[in-house]
Amino acid sequence: MPHEAVSFLSLEMYKVSYARPSSASIRDANLYVSGLPKTMTQKELEQLFSQYGRIITSRILVDQVTGVSRGVGFIRFDKRIEAEEAIKGLNGQKPSGATEPITVKFANNPSQKSSQALLSQLYQSPNRRYPGPLHHQAQRFRLDNLLNMAYGVKRFSPITIDGMTSLVGMNIPGHTGTGWCIFVYNLSPDSDESVLWQLFGPFGAVNNVKVIRDFNTNKCKGFGFVTMTNYDEAAMAIASLNGYRLGDRVLQVSFKTNKAHKS
Template identity: 85%
Template sequence: METQLSNGPTCNNTANFESSNTEDSKTNLIVNYLPQNMTQEELKSLFGSIGEIESCKLVRDKITGQSLGYGFVNYIDPKDAEKAINTLNGLRLQTKTIKVSYARPSSASIRDANLYVSGLPKTMTQKELEQLFSQYGRIITSRILVDQVTGVSRGVGFIRFDKRIEAEEAIKGLNGQKPPGATEPITVKFANNPSQKVNHTILSQLYQSPNRRYPGPLAQQAQRFSRFSPMTIDGMTSLAGINFPGHAGTGWCIFVYNLAPDADESILWQMFGPFGAVTNVKVIRDFNTNKCKGFGFVTMTNYDEAAMAIASLNGYRLGDRVLQVSFKTSKTHKA
């Protein structure tokens, strides 16, 4: 499982973005510290809850196709970009606390700053990896490759610095050195070195499977909640014509009842984000007043995480209201 530094030298990191227009800088956002398994559609759904998006891009490794943990969102209205920063910066998503800020123009000095590190101790965590390299500059993203079956580190990792010169200094300082706990010297070099021959398929398989973010005990505990089904709500307006995904192929849909009239999508993101991958949130509003009608839906990718969210949030007091949270079934759509 990835470990996120809660405090330290990487807290103020930003990545780079190609922009030459002053107006663009007011609508273009950089989003750092995204969960590795978060998809571009999930990123778009999260920021689309704030306002209309012109474009959205999740940055991926060119070799493996895996997320590098950051992306860009470009709003149409600068006010929505500002609102997104105020609303979503610091949002907890799974084991990550995301950072949202304005993207800055790119230059040659901040390109190609990704390092490949091998020979790491199998016991080294991502936090320890960042601590080892943070003395050389600002770290944007980091990750350690793990065996897909055992979850054990493969002794290989990646570090992306804010600037290339920082990456160069890290190579000078750490390549061939023995970090704490290591019996052999580590190798540190640029990840995009043309001489580095990598089997794309094998490398992609080294990443931890998104469906194995939690160990067995959590999966067993989640079985306790497999019988949950939405309760009947008297007087609920029919949801005919609203298409919400079920669990077949699209994730697990959760029904949230007793929300306040001023509730919005950002509240649901903040509540459910820490439990796992959220693909979509929806607050049902009154057509005339645009106020929340008291309920909404959250779709999560993984059953275990959805069950844990239900177990934790059902009966949760939000303001002066006690929430009722359960898996959605076809009964939920009936008045």
């Protein structure tokens, strides 16, 4: 082999493998898994599912800022039948050591993502911060005490929260890896992300908003989530927007909890 060819090959690294044969037996063998413990690693996820067949790929979705697991992942099996067996065996089951059951279902095809969903992501880029009505110290103090009583939450400084990864998995209502998660109930079926940005933006730094939709109809299920960076601003938004009348609906706004239809 000429020297030039050897040099060329040594500079490039390729992964070469045979394409998997396309057939019905491996079609739709991809699973979506939610409710995973935040501490579960990709390796542990594979160990859990490997008893049902040969895993082709796996993934755990993580928060882009903190790297903390979002409790959601994917498992692609070699064969459709393996995926079916994994659903039978693991859906609704608690992995050893877990406190909550996991959900295992066939994954949606990414290509069928709606144009509406794609458009809504355009709203997620600005991290605009409006000067909220949070400058009066006495007002802040009273509000914090009110919320401490209501939710049993001590007021943590953002520095403490962000600096302690050991807090991952602790049950602080509304607190997530990147901020304070707020549950918004009674949105109309045609709500989209922009309404949440408009409602919460004036109270401070909004990291993220999400309207939860039915996959088939693409209509809002009546609720959504807003993540805000700062506790004070989240608390003020909740105090102001809970009971707020939006059109002919009265919103219910609170820190996100784990339990279903509490309050």
